[in-house]
Amino acid sequence: MRDAPTSDQDAELPGVAAAPSRKTLLWVILPLLAFVGAIAVLIATNPLARFDNGTPPVENIAFERTILDGGGLRVLVRAGGAEPMTIAQVQVDDAYWQFKQDPPGPLPRGASAWIQVPFPWVLGEAHAVKLVTTTGATFLHEIPVAVATPVADRSSLLSQAILGIFVGIVPVAVGLMFYPALRGVGQRGMTFLLALTVGLLAFLLVDAMGDAFELAGEAAPIFQGNAMVVLAAAASFLILMAIGRRNGAPRGLALATYIALGIGLHNLGEGLAIGAAFAAGAVGLGTFLVFGFTLHNVTEGIGIAAPILREKVAPWVFAALVLLAGGPAVLGLWIGSLAFAPQWSALALAIGAGAILQVIVEVTALLRRRDEARLFSPAAMTGLAAGVGFMYLTAMLVKI
Amino acid sequence: MGGMQGWLQERLSRRLLLAGGVAAAGAAAANVTGAKGEAAHPGHDAGGTAVAPGGDAYTAGPSGHSGAHGAMVTIGEVDSGRNGFDPGAMLTDWEVGTLSTLPDGRTLRTFEIVAEDKEIEIAPGVMFLAWTYNGRVPGPALRATEGERLRVVFRNYGSHPHSIHFHGIHAARMDGVPGAGLIGPGEEFVYEFDARPFGCHLYHCHALPLKRHIHKGMYGAFVIDPDPVRHPEQAAVARSRLLGSAENLGWQEFVMVMNAFDTNFDGENEFYAVNTVAHAYMKAPIAIARSRPVRIYLVNVVEFDPINSFHLHGNFFDYYDQGTTLTPTLKTVDLITQCQAQRGILEFSFAEHETGLYMFHPHQSEFTELGWVGMFDVREDVA
Ligand SMILES: [Cu+2]
Numbered sequence: 001m002r003d004a005p006t007s008d009q010d011a012e013l014p015g016v017a018a019a020p021s022r023k024t025l026l027w028v029i030l031p032l033l034a035f036v037g038a039i040a041v042l043i044a045t046n047p048l049a050r051f052d053n054g055t056p057p058v059e060n061i062a063f064e065r066t067i068l069d070g071g072g073l074r075v076l077v078r079a080g081g082a083e084p085m086t087i088a089q090v091q092v093d094d095a096y097w098q099f100k101q102d103p104p105g106p107l108p109r110g111a112s113a114w115i116q117v118p119f120p121w122v123l124g125e126a127h128a129v130k131l132v133t134t135t136g137a138t139f140l141h142e143i144p145v146a147v148a149t150p151v152a153d154r155s156s157l158l159s160q161a162i163l164g165i166f167v168g169i170v171p172v173a174v175g176l177m178f179y180p181a182l183r184g185v186g187q188r189g190m191t192f193l194l195a196l197t198v199g200l201l202a203f204l205l206v207d208a209m210g211d212a213f214e215l216a217g218e219a220a221p222i223f224q225g226n227a228m229v230v231l232a233a234a235a236s237f238l239i240l241m242a243i244g245r246r247n248g249a250p251r252g253l254a255l256a257t258y259i260a261l262g263i264g265l266h267n268l269g270e271g272l273a274i275g276a277a278f279a280a281g282a283v284g285l286g287t288f289l290v291f292g293f294t295l296h297n298v299t300e301g302i303g304i305a306a307p308i309l310r311e312k313v314a315p316w317v318f319a320a321l322v323l324l325a326g327g328p329a330v331l332g333l334w335i336g337s338l339a340f341a342p343q344w345s346a347l348a349l350a351i352g353a354g355a356i357l358q359v360i361v362e363v364t365a366l367l368r369r370r371d372e373a374r375l376f377s378p379a380a381m382t383g384l385a386a387g388v389g390f391m392y393l394t395a396m397l398v399k400i
Numbered sequence: 401m402g403g404m405q406g407w408l409q410e411r412l413s414r415r416l417l418l419a420g421g422v423a424a425a426g427a428a429a430a431n432v433t434g435a436k437g438e439a440a441h442p443g444h445d446a447g448g449t450a451v452a453p454g455g456d457a458y459t460a461g462p463s464g465h466s467g468a469h470g471a472m473v474t475i476g477e478v479d480s481g482r483n484g485f486d487p488g489a490m491l492t493d494w495e496v497g498t499l500s501t502l503p504d505g506r507t508l509r510t511f512e513i514v515a516e517d518k519e520i521e522i523a524p525g526v527m528f529l530a531w532t533y534n535g536r537v538p539g540p541a542l543r544a545t546e547g548e549r550l551r552v553v554f555r556n557y558g559s560h561p562h563s564i565h566f567h568g569i570h571a572a573r574m575d576g577v578p579g580a581g582l583i584g585p586g587e588e589f590v591y592e593f594d595a596r597p598f599g600c601h602l603y604h605c606h607a608l609p610l611k612r613h614i615h616k617g618m619y620g621a622f623v624i625d626p627d628p629v630r631h632p633e634q635a636a637v638a639r640s641r642l643l644g645s646a647e648n649l650g651w652q653e654f655v656m657v658m659n660a661f662d663t664n665f666d667g668e669n670e671f672y673a674v675n676t677v678a679h680a681y682m683k684a685p686i687a688i689a690r691s692r693p694v695r696i697y698l699v700n701v702v703e704f705d706p707i708n709s710f711h712l713h714g715n716f717f718d719y720y721d722q723g724t725t726l727t728p729t730l731k732t733v734d735l736i737t738q739c740q741a742q743r744g745i746l747e748f749s750f751a752e753h754e755t756g757l758y759m760f761h762p763h764q765s766e767f768t769e770l771g772w773v774g775m776f777d778v779r780e781d782v783a
Contacts, residue, residue, distance in 0.1 A: 088525030089474050095769030098471040118471045132670060134525055136663025
């Protein structure tokens with residue numbers, strides 16, 4: 001392929017040579033008319049009537065949120081039926097309970113409503129909510145461990161912030177504190193560090209996409225979770241690539257900022273999911289596990305430091321990078337515990353994955369520019385392995 | 401931060417409690433404040449006089465009789481007009497057929513029954529595409545007298561083959577199994593046999609698959625009253641069981657068919673009831689005059705569950721298993737169990753009791769909480 005198209009080739013492209021004309025307009029209107037005509041035929045002749053075999057309409061309900069408090073339990077449901085569907089009765093633990101629906105009435109496709117049941121739930125025990133629709137179909141939602149849903153008061157926001165700081169901000173700050181020590185590394189050491197960054201980002205990418213798909217699977221079908229995850233990741237990747245490459249490939253502080261942004265977006269998605277998990281009843285978080293997460297995330301700081309080792313950077317910039325990469329964990333925890341639906345967490349994780357892909361591409365490009373021959377050098381390979389390996393092994397600490 | 405979410409989910413699903421101490425940050429993040437967050441249990445006693453402290457959400461329970469179960473009932477009302485049958489009226493709605501005399505002088509009792517598909521409301525707002533006898537579930541409660549000749553004209557207006565299989569003494573030709581009275585849509589069959597033995601029996605469709613034909617709604621009570629002339633030594637007891645006799649009029653008789661519905665076809669019932677409508681007698685208790693004795697013809701047809709039972713609150717009863725004896729088979733009990741197609745007669749009195757609401761339900765809590773529970777409203781007198 002040539003670098004630039006010739007004017008001959010341009011001329012061959014239809015519609016380019018001639019100015020927009022009435023003929024063009026006609027060819028816009030005609031297909032639209034054909035479409036309207038097809039719809040009209042479909043409505044007038046109702047050929048689908050032959051498919052109506054008397055079966056009840058397909059119904060679907062997704063549970064998006066669960067709230068437990070002194071007044072009982074509430075679930076936010078989203079309908080996904082072919083036709084509007086009506087929730088007739090509600091069971092909790094195989095017993096019928098009176099309930100209030102807000103807003104009341106049948107739920108059209110995509111509509112959501114709160115179902116409130118004055119159920120005396122028991123702390124630390126499991127409960128199951130089953131909705132029975134007019135057709136007799138049932139939809140089950142399990143509450144694995146009943147815990148009062150956090151409310152937005154000062155103490156809960158503060159304690160979540162502390163948790164977010166420990167698993168999001170502290171490790172990035174600790175990683176960045178290696179900065180002075182790392183400045184002295186030679187050419188090969190630099191290659192090692194950049195490759196290590198690619199490795200850890202690659203681990204995050206795989207992990208984030210896995211989580212995003214899993215959460216997308218819990219979301220109402222109307223959101224088409226898997227397509228949404230792929231599209232959001234692709235869009236965030238392309239947008240960040242386009243922004244990042246306005247003035248050539250990013251390097252130095254700009255690249256470090258993109259890495260921090262990618263990790264930050266990722267932490268936002270994780271924070272949402274963790275906050276939601278707490279709301280759903282994670283009873284206690286062992287000290288050992290918090291330590292595990294902190295260690296696991298220390299590499300993120302080293303990754304951010306790698307591109308700026310040869311630069312002069314003001315101290316406040318480090319603080320800003322730490323906040324950008326780690327701060328969203330706090331934000332995510334807050335939002336996730338107070339207002340959560342799986343599709344939003346999946347969306348945040350997907351956007352983060354796209355951002356991570358962007359920095360993988362850019363750091364790899366930087367490695368290549370520095371010395372193409374060393375792209376597959378032992379230093380680069382060991383760096384890559386160290387990055388992925390460290391993430392994988394420290395993840396073992398927190399997988400039970 | 402990778403992996404944390406996965407870890408939490410794993411943890412949640414296994415419900416692990418970690419030994420290694422609880423980090424202040426984590427525990428506080430969940431805002432666990434002990435039992436303070438728990439919802440208190442509503443009072444479970446009739447009248448709702450005792451309310452658990454802190455149960456503010458539950459003090460405002462439903463009004464009326466269902467208050468005895470707090471908010472633990474189905475919500476709304478079933479449209480009996482649309483169903484074409486009312487659980488309250490069904491209790492005393494006996495189908496006695498038409499009487500004529502045979503050339504040999506015996507009484508011939510003729511019943512006419514049609515099978516038809518019908519969508520019925522089995523609990524408020526929950527529709528069930530039932531297969532019915534005479535458009536109702538349970539089917540008509542047939543009542544005859546011992547020794548009569550019975551003729552049952554059966555027409556199948558439904559979409560599947562059906563039959564009527566009577567529990568009673570009859571010829572193989574009249575059994576209602578495939579090859580003996582099982583008829584296709586649009587066909588007709590006449591079952592003929594003698595009414596015997598006396599007792600509390602049932603009938604049901606015996607088309608295959610049996611499980612489906614029964615749980616879709618094809619069953620009903622079939623009561624044969626004893627003929628006092630044939631039981632001279634216990635004539636008084638027999639007369640009290642004979643519908644319409646002076647002695648019988650002193651009794652308050654009810655027919656209850658314990659049934660259930662699997663609305664999502666997963667092989668488990670979503671709704672349990674007597675006479676189809678979940679919680680019907682909770683929302684509209686059965687009025688009973690304190691002074692007159694009560695007799696219940698109880699039949700169990702619940703599919704999928706091995707047994708069902710009947711428990712009466714605040715009182716004991718005599719039980720006649722299958723109703724084929726004039727002396728009780730169990731005396732002074734407050735609970736009996738029945739497997740599918742088992743049935744019997746319960747006799748009790750509230751004459752020595754205070755007036756008030758007396759609950760009855762199976763002592764399978766699951767059935768109770770899924771709709772099979774009711775109340776007797778014992779009054780000084782019933783209009
Ligand atoms: Cu049948």
